[in-house]
Amino acid sequence: SSSDTAHDSKLRIAYFPNIGHAIPIVGIEKGFFQNSVGDQIKIETRVFDSGPQAIESLFSNSIDIAYVGPGPAIIGFLNSENHNIKILGGAASGGASFIVHPNSEINSASDFAGKKIAAPQIGNTQDVSLRHYLSENGLKTAEKGGSVIVYNISNPDIYTLFVKGDIDGAWVAEPWATILEIELGGKRLFHEEELWPNKEFASVLLIGNADYVEKNKEFFIPFLNSHHSTAAWINSNPTETRIIFNDFLNSHFGQSLSDDVVDIALSNLVITPDPKPNSVFSFAERADALGYLGRNGYDLSGIFLYFDINSIPEEDT
Amino acid sequence: MTKLEAKNIVKYFNHGSHKLKALGGIDLKVEAGDFVCLVGPSGCGKSTFLRIIAGLEKPDEGEILFDGRPVTETGPERIMVFQEGALFPWLKVQDNVEFGLKMAGIPKEERAKISNRYLDMMQLTKFADSYTYQLSTGMKQRVAIARALVMDPDVLLMDEPFAALDAQTRDLLLVEMQLIWEKTKKTILFVTHNVAEATVLGTKVAVFSNRPSIIKKEVENNSPRPRVTEDESLLKLQQDILAELRPEVKKSKA
Amino acid sequence: MTKLEAKNIVKYFNHGSHKLKALGGIDLKVEAGDFVCLVGPSGCGKSTFLRIIAGLEKPDEGEILFDGRPVTETGPERIMVFQEGALFPWLKVQDNVEFGLKMAGIPKEERAKISNRYLDMMQLTKFADSYTYQLSTGMKQRVAIARALVMDPDVLLMDEPFAALDAQTRDLLLVEMQLIWEKTKKTILFVTHNVAEATVLGTKVAVFSNRPSIIKKEVENNSPRPRVTEDESLLKLQQDILAELRPEVKKSKA
Amino acid sequence: MLAKNFIPHRIIFYVGIVVVWQIISMAGVWPDNIFPSPYEVTEDLVYGASDGSLFYGIATSMWRLSIGLTIAITGGVVLGIFMARVEAINQTVGSLVLGLQSIPSIAWVPLAILWFGLTDGGIIFVTAIGAIFAVTINTYTGVKNIDPHFIEAARNMGAKGSQLITAVLIPAAFPYMISGFKQGWAFAWRGVIGAELLFSFLGLGFLLNAGRSLNDVSQVIAIMLVIMATGLVIDSVVFKRLENKVMSRWGLR
Amino acid sequence: MLAKNFIPHRIIFYVGIVVVWQIISMAGVWPDNIFPSPYEVTEDLVYGASDGSLFYGIATSMWRLSIGLTIAITGGVVLGIFMARVEAINQTVGSLVLGLQSIPSIAWVPLAILWFGLTDGGIIFVTAIGAIFAVTINTYTGVKNIDPHFIEAARNMGAKGSQLITAVLIPAAFPYMISGFKQGWAFAWRGVIGAELLFSFLGLGFLLNAGRSLNDVSQVIAIMLVIMATGLVIDSVVFKRLENKVMSRWGLR
Numbered sequence A: 001s002s003s004d005t006a007h008d009s010k011l012r013i014a015y016f017p018n019i020g021h022a023i024p025i026v027g028i029e030k031g032f033f034q035n036s037v038g039d040q041i042k043i044e045t046r047v048f049d050s051g052p053q054a055i056e057s058l059f060s061n062s063i064d065i066a067y068v069g070p071g072p073a074i075i076g077f078l079n080s081e082n083h084n085i086k087i088l089g090g091a092a093s094g095g096a097s098f099i100v101h102p103n104s105e106i107n108s109a110s111d112f113a114g115k116k117i118a119a120p121q122i123g124n125t126q127d128v129s130l131r132h133y134l135s136e137n138g139l140k141t142a143e144k145g146g147s148v149i150v151y152n153i154s155n156p157d158i159y160t161l162f163v164k165g166d167i168d169g170a171w172v173a174e175p176w177a178t179i180l181e182i183e184l185g186g187k188r189l190f191h192e193e194e195l196w197p198n199k200e201f202a203s204v205l206l207i208g209n210a211d212y213v214e215k216n217k218e219f220f221i222p223f224l225n226s227h228h229s230t231a232a233w234i235n236s237n238p239t240e241t242r243i244i245f246n247d248f249l250n251s252h253f254g255q256s257l258s259d260d261v262v263d264i265a266l267s268n269l270v271i272t273p274d275p276k277p278n279s280v281f282s283f284a285e286r287a288d289a290l291g292y293l294g295r296n297g298y299d300l301s302g303i304f305l306y307f308d309i310n311s312i313p314e315e316d317t
Numbered sequence B, C: 001m002t003k004l005e006a007k008n009i010v011k012y013f014n015h016g017s018h019k020l021k022a023l024g025g026i027d028l029k030v031e032a033g034d035f036v037c038l039v040g041p042s043g044c045g046k047s048t049f050l051r052i053i054a055g056l057e058k059p060d061e062g063e064i065l066f067d068g069r070p071v072t073e074t075g076p077e078r079i080m081v082f083q084e085g086a087l088f089p090w091l092k093v094q095d096n097v098e099f100g101l102k103m104a105g106i107p108k109e110e111r112a113k114i115s116n117r118y119l120d121m122m123q124l125t126k127f128a129d130s131y132t133y134q135l136s137t138g139m140k141q142r143v144a145i146a147r148a149l150v151m152d153p154d155v156l157l158m159d160e161p162f163a164a165l166d167a168q169t170r171d172l173l174l175v176e177m178q179l180i181w182e183k184t185k186k187t188i189l190f191v192t193h194n195v196a197e198a199t200v201l202g203t204k205v206a207v208f209s210n211r212p213s214i215i216k217k218e219v220e221n222n223s224p225r226p227r228v229t230e231d232e233s234l235l236k237l238q239q240d241i242l243a244e245l246r247p248e249v250k251k252s253k254a
Numbered sequence D, E: 001m002l003a004k005n006f007i008p009h010r011i012i013f014y015v016g017i018v019v020v021w022q023i024i025s026m027a028g029v030w031p032d033n034i035f036p037s038p039y040e041v042t043e044d045l046v047y048g049a050s051d052g053s054l055f056y057g058i059a060t061s062m063w064r065l066s067i068g069l070t071i072a073i074t075g076g077v078v079l080g081i082f083m084a085r086v087e088a089i090n091q092t093v094g095s096l097v098l099g100l101q102s103i104p105s106i107a108w109v110p111l112a113i114l115w116f117g118l119t120d121g122g123i124i125f126v127t128a129i130g131a132i133f134a135v136t137i138n139t140y141t142g143v144k145n146i147d148p149h150f151i152e153a154a155r156n157m158g159a160k161g162s163q164l165i166t167a168v169l170i171p172a173a174f175p176y177m178i179s180g181f182k183q184g185w186a187f188a189w190r191g192v193i194g195a196e197l198l199f200s201f202l203g204l205g206f207l208l209n210a211g212r213s214l215n216d217v218s219q220v221i222a223i224m225l226v227i228m229a230t231g232l233v234i235d236s237v238v239f240k241r242l243e244n245k246v247m248s249r250w251g252l253r
């Protein structure tokens, strides 16, 4: 907080090592982002694996913009000082699935009673979707006195439980959905987008510190431009995207995924700069119904901050 | 000049549910330069009395006056030789002896000079670099005596310092103590269970009664010095003191 | 019958860089029912010798034979009264005294009966429920003696057990010790620095030389019992022993 | 000396902290979302208490704690004694324990899930392994630091094997062991909360995680206060008493 | 007694563990992807060592550790002494420390990020707060358990205030304090790894998390072994020696 202004010649970006974050990964690795902002601006990156951490980092002014799911985006907006954390664009749509264990005997919503189902941490995009889906289908979770047991547990732990057969199904994002399907013989019961109007919903959004971007339009707008063109590049170069993604994993973690997994995962989602505002609003309604947005109601007005990527910025809801 | 005055010192201790009255009102006047030996039955409160004078324990009633001022705290003018050594196991023998000097900020070389003298007197020179667990009991006691003597205090409070020593070493030290006392004219309070020792050393012998103890009798002793244990002239005095003591021990047995 | 035999016991200790030869080859034969008193200058190795007999320390050379078998371990047939108490602070006085009986699996009531007798002998009945930090030094020593006596061992190893006691208590215990010994015909090794005490108690007095110590002289003592400290008949013996000791202490001073 | 009553000191101290906290948060050095005021935190506490979730969380965590801690104390004492008395065990099993203890609880979670699944068993495993070390090492130190005279005297009076352990080693090392229990308890309490946080499976740790997942700092701090308060109550009700008793018996007070 | 050489015991013990592990993994109770064999783990270790990432990770973690531990030891010793000597501090600040210590390191991470940002400072904060307790409570116990005769003798010979602390309290409590340092070190080491894991910011903890994120169990176990081994080396190089020295000086060995 003491160095609020010292970073003005820096752009600090956070994202996850997931295929849904193909835009920042490709944008960084191919140098698209750096080219767009020019030599004067230093781009720094941080790789996270949880939404709350990204939000904490935004709050503590350790990063400027982040790629996160709609859950953290909404919570970040609502909890930030002066609603200063806003959605600046989209990055991916779709890309989550419900995978059932081969021995689970789940074929439809009616088979869920008494089953153990996992999703990543509370308030995360898949968690909200799972719980919403259950209540849509008249099912209650165990802690509310129902019969479905929901475990909130990290993706690697879901994998372990899946191997052991301790869970009957999991609501997970790509590439985990594909990993469970291909490596462990899981059955993809449905793609989440099938439950959404137009089969689309925002799954990765670009959010950021509004003061920061307003103050640094001169390089932020070119960056945003590059964000858009990177999306287009990915859609026309899926194979090269897979190579870049795996190289990124390798250099970062010393490991990579099989080509199959990446290809299928990538084909299961749509890389788009469109934030799909309607899905964000209905997502917020669902989260609120689950009690995730506090006890005093919520107000999303001003959550979107749009810039005309060709020059003049404007505001919208 | 009165150096120390104990005025009606009373001390209780808790033993589970009951209270034990250890000291029942000790009155004692010690002039500057006195060498007072305290004798009394085991467990009567001799150590407790010295601890109160040292300022390590508070009396429940009464007070100690030192040079006319009440004693409330410990002070380097009243140095105690503890009955159970209390040597510091993390220090070598020499460092144990020099402890008080170091606390007083005396420089290293001077400390060494002083401590060497007393180590020699206590026949410990060869063990200057040993740790205390490497010493025999009698050697530990000698370290404790040396540690007190180097402090050169106004008042020395010695609690059975010679108890673990063989007769010969003790005889040597009885001579040394008299020399030190004559040279420095220190005021000394010396607890012992050895009546002969008390008569050799003391200008006065104070006899404690059984618990709750008071000072039953004070015996002046002006025999010429240097005295030795075998002095016939002290025999009469010893008989007197033993006569005072005997009924006390009987009582404590009852 | 030979109860205990020490054969050329040698013991070294490390003191920093140099090695100290404490025992220089101790030879001693103790018959069953002997009461052997050990005297010698402070730090000569009396405690070390007892510890070796108890099996608490291994000699560097030589061996101890107990009933003809070499001693390698501690055993309840050889019970030691430690010079520095070693009472258990977490136990009450009575439980300290009963410790060995409890280890031997003796039932509670019987333990109490035995321990009460010795607590009474040591004048500690009133303090049966106290913890050891609540006792005076002399009282602790008496607890340690009681703790050993209740064990009723074949061989009693006593390391200056009366050092912290006043003359009167000591006189009472000297009588008790002789009674116990005569009644039970125990074998006793008794370290003391008090030559009079040694002549009152012992059937034999063994004089240690200075370090590296050997047994310089063994003095038989067949004076009639019960003996008391004041016995004129013991005086000659005491003089002899002191004459043996004096040069040793001088040496250790040198 | 009679025990002085320090309740007024405590009250002043804690009230002081709350006042300073309120002043800082009103001064607006940090925004509310990273430094909530005591008032907001209290609100969250009241809410959690009124819907009962707090008490249910405490009860669940305490239940797991008690099992995990029992395992840790039993295992730690046994191991500590053997390590102190048998050098070969110290060098083998002992060194392994030390090594295992360098591993943070989080790192155990994947293995715990593998071995125990998402059960209380897994949480208890993580709890016990988080606490056993403190008990072990304090017992070890305690036994190593026993005045050798005690052991000699006991052996001399015929104490052997298990008798030596129960009648001498344990009571003689007890002042250290209590310190081990105190720490074992604190680390077990941490362990429970940490495991619940990662297993997300009821208990206070779960509530804490929920707060964090929703970036609700005042909820996080509220639960942290509950964790602290529970810790303090247990400490003063159970361990302070035990400690005072032992200390006064040893004549150290 | 001369120190016996226990290296053969150790070797047999650890080789035994590896053999049992290999047998279990060959028995196929669990599939390879969640229970790798020793061979796979060794492969990962060799790979990490040959590309240097392991050594860089160790160095980074050690650097953070040393700062965090220094803070924890200094603070813990000071606090422990004051708690033991001044009952009012024990009852106020002391109780707060106890309370703070019930909180698992993971729970500090969100606050550390909020307060310190994504800096080494945050990691060091989590490290220090994870370790300070063990040091504090051992110092406290050590000072409380000092034979009162030592303190009396020292006071009697004129030791006061800071002299009393440096010349008597610290050396007399040192056997306990070493045990505190040992634990402090182990908990600091855990703290560093845990914090790195959650901050995802270089160091061994980061490597552990990387393995976890990609569900590479053999990588996870490899890093856990490195963490353990580093822990053991430090323990035996630094703390065992310190302990032996102090113990022999006190005549306890």
Ligand SMILES: Nc1ncnc2c1ncn2[C@@H]1O[C@H](COP(=O)(O)OP(=O)(O)OP(=O)(O)O)[C@@H](O)[C@H]1O
Pocket (backbone or CB within 6 Å): B013, B014, B015, B020, B022, B040, B041, B042, B043, B044, B045, B046, B047, B048, B049, B083, B211, C133, C134, C135, C136, C137, C138, C139, C164, C166
């Ligand atoms: N800390 C204590 N707690 C309880 N009682 C105590 C304490 N210190 C001493 N006493 C009791 O006070 C009495 C006197 O003890 P003190 O040590 O002064 O005797 P003493 O005359 O020095 O005996 P000795 O000649 O055996 O050393 C004893 O009965 C003892 O039990």
Ligand SMILES: Nc1ncnc2c1ncn2[C@@H]1O[C@H](COP(=O)(O)OP(=O)(O)OP(=O)(O)O)[C@@H](O)[C@H]1O
Pocket (backbone or CB within 6 Å): B133, B134, B135, B136, B137, B138, B139, B164, B166, C013, C014, C015, C020, C022, C040, C041, C042, C043, C044, C045, C046, C047, C048, C049, C083, C193, C211
């Ligand atoms: N653990 C030890 N380490 C090193 N030296 C020791 C040890 N124990 C005893 N010594 C040395 O051995 C010698 C004999 O000691 P010991 O305690 O046997 O003497 P002692 O005859 O009992 O003397 P005292 O009459 O003073 O009790 C002493 O010089 C002592 O320094």
Ligand SMILES: [Mg+2]
Pocket (backbone or CB within 6 Å): B046, B047, B048, B083, B159, C136, C137, C138
């Ligand atoms: Mg006394």
Ligand SMILES: [Mg+2]
Pocket (backbone or CB within 6 Å): B136, B137, B138, C046, C047, C048, C083, C159
């Ligand atoms: Mg001796």
